[in-house]
Structure formats: structure tokens, C-alpha cells
Amino acid sequence: MRTMAPMQRFDLRSWARHGLVTAAFSCAIALALTVTGQGAWDVQLAYSLGIGLVAWLVIDLGRHLLAPGSGWPAGWRGALLVAAGTGAGYVAGTALGDAYSGHSAPLWQREAVPTSLVITVLAGVAISFFFYSRAQARQLQLHMAQAQRDAAEARLKLLEAQLEPHMLFNTLANLRVLVATDPARAQAMLDHLIAYLRATLGGSRSVQHPLADEFERLRDYLELMAVRMGARLAYQLDLPEALRGVAVPPLLLQPLVENAIRHGLEPQVQGGRITVRASTRPGRAGMLLVLEVQDTGAGPAAPAPTSGAPGSHFGLAQVRERLATLHGSDFTLDLIAGSAGGTCVTITFPLQTTP
């Protein structure tokens, strides 16, 4: 994650930008020194440009050698690099300045040494710190962007699993027909599609919703499928009045109903019937909620009829995982092959009525 392909190469543009900033900073120092009467402007400029540019060359090239691609070498190596660059800048830059001004006394015999050294060190540290924090900020931005991309991708994958494109396009194809032939029915179908999409797209956001809402979402889905499958799909939703308010995880039963259609009814030429039922029964520690999804389809032993579609195991595993998150080991999930063909999936967990 830390290294990124475009950063691996030597970044000529950021290198040149650093050089320009350094040169501008050196000019500012030379101007300040001239204004405060430290000597002729051109001589000051020669010294400060010499020191600044040598320090920049050493630090920026050293940076690339020590930590290719990632901005700055970490910890003491970075500090040492700045110190070495500043020192080299001071010695070599002073020599360059001497060559320009014709000054020939050795470095250690000059009165201006303390001042110019202090200026060099301060400027070197300041500029290096400036560049360092900017590089840090940029790195951080890249990481954030990458994290956002990863999160978006993960969401998209989940969504793709929930919202099978094949189902969506077939539904749209049916809608397209109905718009022309039966606008009223098209509108009803569109309303079911909107409710289904809203629940699927926003479903992960709420933790629980009433069982009545859960059954309404199943009705939306089954109505959409009923338009598509015509007489091949019959369905029945049994929700006792007393259980309408019971809180359940949103779209918990959805994958089970999808499986019943995809693996049960779709492979059968004659289609079949789906029954979703809610009831209660006494358990060891209070009442249990019993949710059943039953179909008269091909049965669990039949091979998956179509290509590319995720198997029924994906749906079942998803339901099991959600129940485990909410109830620990305090739930059951059973898949039973019916005696006369078909499949029945039964879920039980402790009944919690909303206050």
C-alpha cells in the first residue's frame, strides 16, 4: 500500500519545483542581507544561491537514493540527510560565492562565519521541514484516496451479490414491454422495483426492522418475479397479526426466497409455489420466532441450472453469518428436502418483541 507505481520513478517535476522554491528563498535571504547592509547585492545573491542550491541538490538527490518513491527517509536518516545537505551547501556554496567575489581567506578566519552559518542552518531546516510536511500530506491524501477506492469496491461487490444484474435487466425488459401494452401494470411493477431497490441499496444501514416490513419487501420481490414468470410462480406470505412488530434484520429472508426461485422454481418447466411463514413455538428459554421459506421446486440435490450465478451456498452462508452476528449460537438454520420434492429452510431465534 505504501509504495505506488507512479511515485516509484524519479519525480522530475517535484524535484524542479523544490529547486525553484529554494532559489526563491535564497533570493529573499540575499535581499534581506543587502537591505540590512551586509554587502553588495550581487555578492549576497551569489553566496545564498550557491548555498541554497547545493543544499537542495544534496538533499533531494539523497532523498531519492535513500528512500526511492516514498518521499522522505524515516527518522534519524532524514535528519542526518538534512544536516549533511546543509553542511555541504554551506561549504560548497561559500566556495562558489568566494569564486564570484574573489574572496580568498579560509573559512575559519572570517568574522561573518557565525551569522552566515546560523542563517544557512535555519533556512535549511525550515525549507526541508516545509517540503517534508508537504510530502507527508500528499502521501496521506493518496492513502485516503486508496482506502476510499477499496471501500467503494467492497460495497460494490456486496451490492452486486445482492442485486443480480440478470434479474435487474430481465425486470427492465419486462417493464419496457408493459410500458407500451399495460401502463397501469407497468406503474405497479415500477413501484415494486423502486421499493425493492430502496430496500436493497439502503438495507445495510438500518440494523433491524419490523417483520411486517420484511414481508412487504419479500412481496415486492415476489411480485416482480411473478410478472416475469407468469403462471409459473405462485406465492403465499403468512404473517400472523401478533408478529407484525417483531424486529428482524432487514432482508434476512431475501436470499432464501431468491434461492427458492433460482434453484427451486426456475429449473422446473412447470414452476411451483413459494410459501413464507412466520410463527412462534416455545423454546428452552422463552418463546422462539420460527421463519420458514418453503418451495415446491427442484429440491436441494438438483444441480444449479445456470451459469455464472453464485450458488445457493452463498445465500445460506450470508444468512447464517448475519444470524450469528446478532444471536451468537442462539439460533438454528435448517435446510430440509421435502418428501414430495422442494426445499424448506427454517430459521429459529429468540423472540424479541419491540417495546
Added chain:
Amino acid sequence: MSTTAPRALIAEDEPLLAAALRHELAQAWPALQVVASVGDGRTAVREALALRPEVLFFDIRMPGQSGLDAAAELADAWPAGQPFPALVFVTAYDQYAVQAFEAQAVDYLLKPVQAARLQKTVQKLQQTLSSQAPAAPVLEATLAQLRHLLAAPGVAAPAPAAAAQTAPLSVIQASSGSQIHFVPVDEVLYFEAADKYVRVLTAGREYLIRTPLKELAAQLDTHAFWQVHRGTLVRASAIASVTRDEAGRLHLALRGRPETLAVSRLYAHLFKAM
């Protein structure tokens, strides 16, 4: 264009979509006569053989038998010398299938079917029908296309899963009553799909297993076992001879079994003298 009006068969399990395609076709190709509209693969094969239409529109996902399997079965059963119908696959969303169709230059329509796209398909179909190509090469080309489509990952068989990576199966475990027989794959002469079971035949015995043939085929050494029919996998080294009957169909005689096995047209290309 032939002198008689061209006839078409639509195989689509969703009633509204079938009606819509029929309606769109009436606009795009008024001369085309839709002689049958069926809702599943098996009926499509039966009706196509009975009515011999010039054009077929096959949905990919259908109950009972997929459009692809139905096309393969139809190509196998099609009377020799008769021109094979022009075939158009219809699919809602299936990136694997679309890639495979593109690769094999098979005509296809995406649902929802749109008028402009359908118009192009109709033009292509009209060209094909008017070209009056000889029947045999057309059927051969269709067979080759279907063979490739059936073998393409994710189209007919599930996309290559982890199972395909493991070593080939060495033992078949077949239950009979309260016993499970272990049958070394080396002793198996052929596998034959039979309704909900697969028959496993050795020189002396027959066993039944529930693993579908497609799944089994993925776990067997493809050099040792050849697919010679949609429902038959035969050990190549157990084939004694191949005979061609009057109708041009191939039959295999086996070493160690008295019965002969029919070879599907789809796989006839495997049998040539060296």
C-alpha cells in the same frame, strides 16, 4: 430470399418478453412468420424438429434445458442435408456468454431487445437466408460454434472453480443400498447420464451415482475420457472401433462391453483415421 415466407421459432420462458420479441419482429421484419413460441428448451427442440423453421431465437436461461444445450441437441438431431436454421441467442445479462458469442461470431440479442439492434440482426439474418449456402458446411460451422460455446468458461458449465484445480478423480464412490462401492476410475469404461443419475460402467458391472456428468467431467483426466455425446463420457482406450451407419452417424464398439455408443455430431470431429 427464398420464395416462401421465412418462418421463425421463439424459445423464451418469460411470457411478456416472448410477446414483445414477437411484436418487435413484426415491425422489423413483417414477412417473417413466427410459427411457434415455446417456454423451455426441450419443447423448443421438439417443435423446431417438427416445424423446421428458418430462424431460431433461443433464450439462454430457460427451465429444464438451457438455450445452448437445446441448440446443441437440435444440431445433433437435425436431419442431414436439410439447411440448419439461423440461430440467434437472447440473453439479459451474462458477460461470459456475450464474450463467448463475440468470439464465435454467433448472433445474439441483449434484453431488453431494442429496435435498432434488432434491425441489424434482421438484416444479417436476411443476408444469411438469401445466400443459400450449402447445408452441410453451415451445419458444420454451427456445430463448431456450439462446441466452443459449450466449452467456454461460465457459459454452459460453471466458471472454473477450485474443484478444477485438484488432481483428477481416482475412485468413484457409488452407493447401493446400505453399501458404498469404491470403483477405481481405471476400471470405468464409460459414464452415461440417465435422468437424475449417472451410470458408471465397468467391464462387469454397473453403478449409479448422483454427481452430474458436467461436474464429473471436470474432475476426470480429459485425455483418458472423451466426451462423445452430451450424456456420454467414454474411456478412449476402451474404444475398439468406430462405424458409420447409412444416415452418417457414428457408433462406437467397446472393448469389454457388448453395447455400442452413439457419437453426437458435435463430437464427430474426434474420430478420423490417422
